[in-house]
Amino acid sequence: MSSEPRASRKVRTGVVVSDKRDKTVTVSIELQFQHPKYGKIVKKTRKLHAHDESFDAKVGDTVKITETKPISKTKMWRVTEIVERAR
Numbered sequence: 001m002s003s004e005p006r007a008s009r010k011v012r013t014g015v016v017v018s019d020k021r022d023k024t025v026t027v028s029i030e031l032q033f034q035h036p037k038y039g040k041i042v043k044k045t046r047k048l049h050a051h052d053e054s055f056d057a058k059v060g061d062t063v064k065i066t067e068t069k070p071i072s073k074t075k076m077w078r079v080t081e082i083v084e085r086a087r
Helices: none
Strands: 011-018 024-034 041-051 062-067 075-084
Touching: 011 041, 011 075, 024 062, 024 075, 041 062
Parallel strands: 041 075
Antiparallel strands: 011 024, 011 062, 024 041, 062 075
16 A cells, blocks of 8 residues: 555535436536736636435535546536535
């Protein structure tokens, strides 16, 4: 065994945009970064598929997802908690 500590897993916060599939939600994450040449703040949206074993997350909920080992071809994230419920 290696004596190096395990790398921490990535954690992202986003909004559920779809919960139609079985045990899977689609989470939209907005990334903000400064353009390397022009300096303007640019927004980019990413959609990630996350595993939701308990069917708790609904459309509009803000959720926290954590990176995990690949569950399927497109799922490499798992819903860890629901930060805010949709109204």
